[in-house]
Amino acid sequence: MGPMIGYVAGFLASFLFLYLILMLVKFLHKVWWMPIRIQHAMNSQGIKGPSYRFFHGNTKEISNMRLISMGRPMDHLSHEIFPRILPHVHLWSNLYGRNFLNWYGPQAQLVVTEAELIKEILYNKDDVYPKIELEGHAKKLLGDGLSSTKGDKWTKLRKLANGVFHGESLKSMIPAMICSAETMLERWKEYNGKEIEVFYEFRILTSEVISKTAFGSSYLEGKKIFDMLTKLTLIVSRNAHKIRIPGISNLIKTDDDIESEKLEQRMKDCIVKIIQKRDQETKVSDTIKSVFLGELLEASLDKDDMKRISLDDMVDECKTFYFAGHETTTSLLGWTILLLAIHQDWQEKARNEVFEFFGKTNPNHDSITKLKTMNMIVEESLRLYPPVPAIKRKVAREVRLGEMTLPPNMELYISPLAVHHDPTIWGDDVHMFNPDRFEGGIANATKNTPASFLPFGFGPRNCVGLNFALVEAKIALVMILQRFKFKLSPNYVHAPVQVFMVRPQHGVQILLHAL
Ligand code: HEM
Numbered sequence: 001m002g003p004m005i006g007y008v009a010g011f012l013a014s015f016l017f018l019y020l021i022l023m024l025v026k027f028l029h030k031v032w033w034m035p036i037r038i039q040h041a042m043n044s045q046g047i048k049g050p051s052y053r054f055f056h057g058n059t060k061e062i063s064n065m066r067l068i069s070m071g072r073p074m075d076h077l078s079h080e081i082f083p084r085i086l087p088h089v090h091l092w093s094n095l096y097g098r099n100f101l102n103w104y105g106p107q108a109q110l111v112v113t114e115a116e117l118i119k120e121i122l123y124n125k126d127d128v129y130p131k132i133e134l135e136g137h138a139k140k141l142l143g144d145g146l147s148s149t150k151g152d153k154w155t156k157l158r159k160l161a162n163g164v165f166h167g168e169s170l171k172s173m174i175p176a177m178i179c180s181a182e183t184m185l186e187r188w189k190e191y192n193g194k195e196i197e198v199f200y201e202f203r204i205l206t207s208e209v210i211s212k213t214a215f216g217s218s219y220l221e222g223k224k225i226f227d228m229l230t231k232l233t234l235i236v237s238r239n240a241h242k243i244r245i246p247g248i249s250n251l252i253k254t255d256d257d258i259e260s261e262k263l264e265q266r267m268k269d270c271i272v273k274i275i276q277k278r279d280q281e282t283k284v285s286d287t288i289k290s291v292f293l294g295e296l297l298e299a300s301l302d303k304d305d306m307k308r309i310s311l312d313d314m315v316d317e318c319k320t321f322y323f324a325g326h327e328t329t330t331s332l333l334g335w336t337i338l339l340l341a342i343h344q345d346w347q348e349k350a351r352n353e354v355f356e357f358f359g360k361t362n363p364n365h366d367s368i369t370k371l372k373t374m375n376m377i378v379e380e381s382l383r384l385y386p387p388v389p390a391i392k393r394k395v396a397r398e399v400r401l402g403e404m405t406l407p408p409n410m411e412l413y414i415s416p417l418a419v420h421h422d423p424t425i426w427g428d429d430v431h432m433f434n435p436d437r438f439e440g441g442i443a444n445a446t447k448n449t450p451a452s453f454l455p456f457g458f459g460p461r462n463c464v465g466l467n468f469a470l471v472e473a474k475i476a477l478v479m480i481l482q483r484f485k486f487k488l489s490p491n492y493v494h495a496p497v498q499v500f501m502v503r504p505q506h507g508v509q510i511l512l513h514a515l
Contacts, residue, residue: 049101057103119451143316331387
């Protein structure tokens with residue numbers, strides 16, 4: 001018996017040893033051999049970049065640069081925020097060229113800043129340059145909803161969302177937008193002659209608008225979800241440049257892992273409750289408007305397999321739209337008010353146009369889209385302060401992009417912020433607020449390189465909420481301009497930061513004067 005046990009134990013030990021060796025070889029292949037090979041292959045095509053560092057890639061350098069650049073406020077009210085928000089892209093594109101290679105851990109990432117190449121990437125269908133797979137905390141934030149999913153499921157969800165956020169359906173949401181803006185401005189009356197922090201105000205406004213229009217739920221019900229989303233966003237943001245050893249992260253959980261799991265579960269419970277409540281309401285009355293949640297519910301009951309969606313899909317869609325429809329528009333409104341508070345001449349021009357179109361009456365859809373000065377101001381605000389500073393894609397299979405041959409699985413990093421602050425496209429006054437540059441339209445402003453202006457992305461996966469966001473923001477701006485003059489408060493501290501979106505770290509304080 002004794003020798004037999006010894007034999008089995010020896011066999012198991014050698015098996016374990018071989019297994020460990022195999023795992024080590026696999027690990028080294030991933031974190032050492034492949035990066036060296038890819039770096040070499042790209043260098044030989046003239047694509048340079050900071051050297052790959054074992055396991056962490058360039059993430060530590062990137063984190064340090066960001067800590068320094070965003071660690072304190074800007075010295076003056078400059079709009080030159082690209083070196084501050086994305087210091088590594090700014091430095092390395094100057095050092096290594098417009099398209100350069102950097103490393104997100106052992107993941108090769110090609111940063112592309114040339115508009116023609118960006119167009120090629122974003123215009124392509126999912127099979128060549130698909131979206132990247134979300135992992136960890138980010139996956140808990142957005143799930144497999146419209147912004148992250150691919151293939152047939154994406155086609156199905158996009159069709160559904162397109163129908164809801166365009167045309168007549170969008171028009172039917174305008175009264176709710178106006179009503180929410182009125183509630184906000186009623187509150188503002190108390191601040192006449194005083195300071196008000198508007199970024200916070202816009203967070204309430206945009207969450208109320210998306211809650212009411214898309215989900216039919218009141219702000220208070222949606223508020224819990226927004227609070228949880230905000231917490232999860234902070235977790236994603238502070239872990240964005242941390243590289244974890246695969247496998248180990250399943251065994252050893254950090255506080256953030258535990259917190260994000262809890263938040264994911266609580267958000268799901270909350271959304272399921274809203275869905276169930278809505279389901280009951282629909283049974284009771286047919287008159288309820290066909291908001292987004294209604295469409296989702298209908299799709300969940302569809303007999304056609306190709307159209308039907310599951311409860312998990314619904315939860316992910318709700319999370320996606322709560323998230324996408326909230327922080328982005330808040331950011332746009334916050335920066336636009338800051339710009340108008342600084343540039344009083346443009347505030348006056350915008351107000352004159354508003355009075356010309358609407359007098360003191362509430363805005364309406366048809367005229368909102370005709371406001372030319374307002375449109376130029378919003379476009380210039382989106383150019384200088386694009387809420388979404390970076391977009392990512394992946395290379396599905398070996399492919400030629402311009403003069404380069406890219407290996408499969410390489411990540412592509414496209415930065416609207418970098419492109420919007422490129423003087424070769426926008427001229428020497430690139431960092432100035434000059435809405436006039438949009439007077440002849442976007443094509444004219446970008447000298448017919450449309451991918452040079454991409455606040456809402458580009459191509460088939462551009463922002464599905466584009467019109468919704470623009471109408472909502474313009475309604476709020478029109479109604480503010482009709483009621484108040486405003487200037488920047490001396491307490492405002494200029495500290496744009498990136499926490500997912502580009503946002504003012506300490507809010508936007510203005511002084512209000514009722515008209
Ligand atoms: C100023 C406001 C907004 C900005 C700047 C913005 C920006 C963007 C950008 C850049 C993308 C493309 C991302 C990529 O290509 O990877 C995108 C996609 C998306 N946006 Fe927005 N967005 C805004 C408002 C909204 C609103 C209000 C909603 C919802 C009502 C929304 C829902 C979405 C969704 C669902 C996607 C994914 C679309 C798809 O993949 O098919 N966004 N947005």
